[in-house]
Amino acid sequence: MRQLIAGNWKMHGLGGEATVLVEAIRAGANALACELLICPPFTQLVPVAGMLAGSTVSVGGQDCHAAVKGAHTGDISAAMLADAGARFVILGHSERRANHGETDAHVHAKAIAAIAAGLTPIVCVGETEAERTAGWETGVVSGQLAGSVPAGFAGVVAYEPVWAIGTGKSATAADVAAMHLFIRGVLLRQLGPAGGDVRILYGGSVRPANAAELLAVPEVGGALVGGASLVAEDFLAIARAARPG
Ligand code: PEP
DSSP, X not given: OOOEEEEEOOSOOOHHHHHHHHHHHHHHOTTOSSEEEEEOOGGGHHHHHHHHTTXXXXXXXXXXXXXXXXXXXTOOBHHHHHHTTOSEEEESOHHHXXXXXXXXXXXXXXXXXXXXXXXXXXXXXXXOHHHHHTTOHHHHHHHHHHHHSOTTOOSEEEEOOGGGTTTSOOOOHXXXXXHHHHHHHHHHHHHXXXXXXXXXXXXXXXXXXXXXXXXXXXXXXEEEESGGGGSHHHHHHHHHTSOOO
């Protein structure tokens, strides 16, 4: 399976800068060995999807509500994301878990809603620095997978150690190898053989300088990229470092 390089723009991207960034990414996206995905803020979904129409680059949302529709002021449903041109949705990012009190149960319900709307969910898991220092990382991650990943899941999991997100302090290739192998085992036990088909992304300070080493790790199915996805040259350099499928 080809690796997936996904850019999470977070709360960045006004119209003008989004246009410049997307045009540069689109221009450099041909002949890549990987799949590319851009997850802009909600306000940019429609224009970004329009600019990428007919290209090999997909578009995704950064969150969705679990309900199909209703009285949920400020929220976006999975069907709305799909309607805006999204094919993927990031769920349970650590910033949503920390800033919006999202629990595994919320993420589980959102993943079901995303799949029902025809989207591929990218479910994020990962331990905090204190949890790793205490040696709890595998217990934390297996608990998140058990709570967040629904039965019959055919989406993507992103391992994102919280201490590596936006800090410039990436996990080592050895840490990533151990955790991705562990996650694969959990998914196989949880989902049966289908757990072998789930792409497991690594996220946390992926940059052009460390991308080749991290993307070469067995069981790494791609990268979820925050900061570096806002610079077209860096995002494309990471994509070029992907392992040929
Ligand atoms: C992220 O936002 O998911 C992320 C991994 O950010 P960064 O690449 O900036 O660490």
